[in-house]
Amino acid sequence: MLEHDVLIIGGGLAGCRAALEIVRTDARLDVAVVAKTHPIRSHSVAAQGGMAASLKNVDSTDSWEAHAFDTVKGSDYLADQDAVEILTREAPDVVIDLEHMGVLFSRLTDGRIAQRAFGGHSHHRTCYAADKTGHAILHELVNNLRRYGVDLYQEWYVMRLILEEGQAKGVVMYNILDGQIEVVRAKAVMFATGGYGRVYNTTSNDYASTGDGLAMTALAGLPLEDMEFVQFHPTGLYPAGVLISEAVRGEGAYLINSEGERFMARYAPSRMELAPRDITSRAIAYEIRAGRGIHPDGSAGGLVVFLDLRHMGKEKIMSRVPFCWEEAHRLVSIDAVTEPIPVRPTIHYCMGGIPVNTNGQVRSSGDTLIDGFFAAGETACVSVHGANRLGSNSLLECVVYGRRTGAAIAQFVQNRKLPIVDEQHYIRVAQQQIQGLLEQNGQYRVNQVRQAFQDCMTEYCGVFRTEELMQEGWQKLEELQKQYSQVYLDDKGNCWNTEIVEALELQSLIVVGRLILASAMNRQESRGAHFREDYPQRDDANFLKHTMAYYSPAGIDIQYARVTMTMFEPQERKY
Secondary structure, eight states: OEEEEEEEEOOSHHHHHHHHHHHHHOTTSOEEEEESSOGGGSGGGGOOSOEEOOOOSSOTTOOHHHHHHHHHHHTTTOSOHHHHHHHHHHHHHHHHHHHHHTOOOOBOTTSSBOEEOOTTOSSSOEEOSTTOHHHHHHHHHHHHHHHHTOEEEETEEEEEEEEETTEEEEEEEEETTTOOEEEEEEEEEEEOOOOOGGGSSSBSSOTTOSOHHHHHHHHTTOOEEOTTOEEEEEEEETTTOOBOOHHHHHTTOEEEOTTSOOGGGGTOTTTGGGSOHHHHHHHHHHHHHTTOOBOTTSOBSOSBEEEEOGGGOHHHHHHHOHHHHHHHHHHHOOOTTTSOEEEEEEEEEESOBEEBOTTOEEESSSSOEEEEEEEOGGGEEOSSSTTSOOTTSHHHHHHHHHHHHHHHHHHHTTTOOOOOOOHHHHHHHHHHHHHHHHHOOOSBOHHHHHHHHHHHHHHHSSSSBOHHHHHHHHHHHHHHHHHHTTBOOSOOOSSSOHHHHHHHHHHHHHHHHHHHHHHHHHOOSOBTTBOBTTBOSOOHHHHOEEEEEEEETTEEEEEEEEOOOSSOOOOOOOO
């Protein structure tokens, strides 16, 4: 049996920052990071636009309090304000810390870190590295982990969290290369497994974003928080679905409809293209519904709108947002210097996740904690984003709460013994699961069921939701869950068998999708990214509370937990 003092699942920004903080705090600790891709292929590298911090390099009137208010307002008042205060107070310090590690932020002419405008923020406070910010940060973190001797298990798929008697004891993991199964025990386990964009059929997320950590947590009997709040990014490149960063609008790009009109004046006149993402995504969807969408050839009545950079000029485009130009040119053969880019909303981010306190400790309810289990980043819900995340707050959350959770873990494991784990039992169960998939004589390919499932979630739990629509979706999901037991694999080998991984991921997607839909049906109001056409108003009297959804094959139990409010009282959300 493998063993480490600390085991971190996920090689992205939150996991790597936590690992670094642990070894910085106590270099004697044995820390391991497990990732199903190579760490620098984690989805964090796709984060383009930047990370928010009130450095005041561009706007001297900015403050952490203003950043906190923007974040809480952006969350439609569902964020926990104690967590938001920590996020925004610590933001400047973590940016400077990253700079000292070697992160190459873009600069002002006087050499200070540059800051740009971003949606929902009242000041120019987003620090960036051109439009490749996540890439720049993650590379430096991984380099630092190597310098400190942190163990990296790359291309291992974690199948199960070992949770016994209210204590996290380790994980069961599968080596994608050769099919080897290992049990790893640890004094503390941290999940930093990212989001679940692949629950839907069009997403900016990579193929690895299948919600595995969320599903493992739910299958262990723990709740997931606020899963109904799914963020649609307004500007997904059509038809690829990949992201055209909000940084492009921060640098001055326009959204235009088939009539050549900057239509955001109708929906958020004070912020225009830099309104929060939920408002901008709905605005695009309304324009398309109203027949003012555009066909990619420029004719009216299509399924996209245009993102127009032409007025920005070639020099600015190539210096400030070069990756945007490159993506549009490579994927849809458009030169953004001379042509507008076709975009429409794409699934981007999960505001909900594994419920944690401000030290990253996982909750088993609103008040109780799981011993030795931690989480941070997109897979966690601390909750700094509430019902809607502001752009450039996600990288910030990963770094602030990755660092904070790492510090808490470093203290937690002091003088603790390794837990007792029945290694052979867990290996036997995992082998039976794998063998069952290999021997299953079903009638469906994994891809068939996955595609039908993703299409179902997109159709029945998308930008606009109603009770009738979601109930129909629920029935279809139950049918698809039955089909999962009828999938078959063509590849029966143990060498790089990606079909096994895809079958395991499909189980994660189904668990997460059911929790999203059940949580959405129970929230009979519109708040942030959750928009109910049958309940179009926010209802603070009945729903100013966090959803806590517990999964079981028999059904999903929905409970609620209070929202922490320390600074700002809820008010009408206008931009």
